[in-house]
Amino acid sequence: MTQKTQPKEEVEKKDLPENKEKREEKSREQEDLKTLEKKPKEDSQEKTSEKEEIKKTPKPRFTTRLERRGRKYREVASLIDKKRVYEIDEAIELLKKTNYVKFDPTVEFHTKVLIEGFRTTVILPHGSGKEKRIAIFAGPLVKEKIAEIERGKIDFDIAIATPEAMRELAKVAKILGPRGLMPSPKSGTVSDNPEEVAKEFQKGKIELRADKGGAIHQAIGKLSWPSEKLKENLLALFSVLPHNKLGRLWLTTTMGPSIRIAKPERSTK
Secondary structure, eight states, X not given: OOOOOOOHHHHHHHTSHHHHHHHHHHHHHHHHHHHHHHHHHHHXXXXXXXXXHHHHSOOOOOOOTTTTSOHHHHHXXXXXXXXOOBOHHHHHHHHHHTOXXXXXXXXXXXXXXXXXXXXXXXXXXXXXXXXXXXXXXOGGGHHHHHHHHHTTOOOOSEEEEOTTXXXXXXXXXXXXXXXXXXXXXXXXXXXXXXXXXXXXHHHTEEEEEOOTTSEEEEEEEETTSOXXXXXXXXXXXXXXXXXXXXXXXXXXXXTSOOEEXXXXXXXXX
């Protein structure tokens, strides 16, 4: 058997250091390619294991707003049927049954008016249960009172002014306006007879104003009041509200659950 022998020149070329370096580079490149092919498999295995772990971990249970309340609140809230619309008399009695606080809470009326910028005035026959501090801007003392406002002293809930005093009050409009204290003809707090207007507010006159979202929140008395007084105040509110532009109607107390009520008939104005 004759064996083929490579020429000496080729053997010598293979043994050259340059050729050895090239062969080593090729081998390294092949190894790198193999490791790159293995990596996607390893990454996919890691991702699948992560997904399995996520599936195993239990999802947090969603808690309702009622469940996040205290025990006493949940107990009294269970007495109210949320799917039912109550008549006014029945709702007021239910407010008294569901009261669990030790102080005398305020009874509040809530609704939404579908009229942008809705505002009006009404006299509650028995007042709102809250004492109102009234400031009258008239005569020579106007500048002194305005200076107090500029210093940050605001010790009133209602401001009543004469048309002449409104020019001076314009200086503090940016202070009183955001607080809802700026006198306005629409709210009946600008008059030539501010003393007479002040008496009306002391008797129970209030300004009913919707916020930017159209919501109205108004106190109608204290829970300790007789039910008839609370009902009369509530009907006084309905007499100035646009019945066909109202959303759902609610009665509630301070810290108490809300009760949905029906719209009264027009004859009850």
